[in-house]
Amino acid sequence: MIRVELPAHLRKLAKVDGEVELEVAEPVTLGTVLDALEARYPVLRGTIRDHGTLRRRAFLRYFACEQDLSLEAPDTPLPEAVVRGEEPFMVIGAIAGG
Amino acid sequence: MSGVRVLVGTKKGAFVLTSDERRQDWEVSGPHFAGWEIYHLKGSPVDPNRIYASQSSGWFGQMIQRSDDGGKTWEPVGNEFAYEGSTGTHQWYDGTQHPWEFKRIWHLEPSLHDPDVVYAGAEDAAIFRSIDGGKNWKELSGLRNHDSGPRWQPGAGGMAVHTILIDPTNLQRIFVAISAAGVFRTDDGGETWRPMNRGLTSKYIPDPDAEVGHCVHRIALHPSRPETLFMQMHWHVNRSDDGAETWRKVSGNLPTDFGFPIDVHAHEPETIYVVPIKSDSEHFPIDGKLQVYRSRTGGNEWEALTNGLPQSDCYVNVLRDAMAVDRLESCGIYFGTTGGQVYASADSGDTWTPIVRDLPAVLSVEVQTLP
DSSP: OOOEEEEEEHHHHOOSSSEEEEEOOOOHHHHHHHHHHHHHHHGGGTTTTTTTTTTTTTTEEEEEEEEEESSSSSOOOOOOHHTTTTSSEEEEEOOOOO | OOEEEEEEETTEEEEEEEEEEEEOOOOEEEEEESSSEEEEEEEEESOOTOOOEEEETTEEEEEEEEETTSSSSSSOOOOOOOOOOOOOOEEESSSEEEEOOOOOOEEEEEEHHHHHHHEEEEEEEEEEEETTTSSEEEEEETTTTTGGGGGGGOBTBHHHHHHEEEETTTTTTTEEEEEEEEEEEEESSTOOEEEOTTTHHHHHHHHOOOOOOOOEEEEOOTTOOTEEEEEEEOOEEESSSSTTTSEEOOOOTSSOOOOOOOOEESSSSTEEEEEEEEEESOOOOGGGOEEEEEEEESSSSOOOEETTTSSSSOOOOTTTTTEEOOOSSSEEEEEEEEESOOOSSSSSSSSSEEEEOOOOOOEEEEEEEEO
């Protein structure tokens, strides 16, 4: 089971509390996890990745196991700890303020 | 008893204000979509319980929300706005060409006849249409692909289709306004579009006959006289009496003719309202006095309306989509400010009162008159 942590606004859109848990077939990559997330919660399509191009939206970042995966290719395997469900895959919004 | 429902879009959510026909006591619900920018909400004239809302965020992009119970509950509908075919380029701030990039929906205009049909005005400038209640959107690409497109340019606030007016006597005719390209009109339901800016003058455009490039802030019409349009431009208030074929200036005795919104009285097609703003570099009222100006002669002769509005130390702005009228017998006028107040007048502008005063900055105000 893959654990995914979403920003508060996306949790609200998806009507979920806390982490999302997803069944993702091997190989578990950035792309397959996001595909599974959007398949389970279609309302999230376009909010993390652009429609069509599937490019990451500029103010969001992907993290797992203290690594910034934002610039990795979609077929990049996620860390083993994420695959085993020990660590979450995190979608994080840039901090606003000042 | 009839009543009104005021739909308020703000920088941090949407609010729905309701009252009976006396318009004295108001119930406020919200924030809906808390934390998101709500550029615009608008109800269907056919089914007042059907309301569309544009919800956007720099982080998460564009959502469209739909209510089928008058704004009590909402469901997200389609949010895929894809430009048709080649994206093309427009003029950038430095004069170079820049590709069209979808940013957000500024304005939603439900059809006058079918609650499932709704138009959306986009930044970067384009118009989309949904015929299934907002689930799917298709660009009417004849507008963006007009020959003049490479000469359109963004204003400081972006390059957006911010106004969509449907001619109630001819559904094939739609007017849009774009900052900073100008007014365009279609007579074939959105397939082809023509610039309609003859007679407009802008001192920053040396060519007095420029086909496009005018920074039109807002246009409005009265449904009984769709050939007559009123315009608040970057500077100047203008009117047309021939379906936007030609325009003439009607700023008259306004203390400043810079501003954003303009609207028409529900029952008097020659009575119009603007909110004069000091200048394009000082976006607030002159001398800290918030004043609506009314003309009962379709322009040129204007009177200040101040009763109930702050007349000292007021430095708010009123944005282009933040004024609306109701259709009750004694016409109500409403506008929202960047300071979070929504002011209402139940007597055509003679007296004003804030019906809510501490919201986030108001981006848009629409009013539904309920049976």
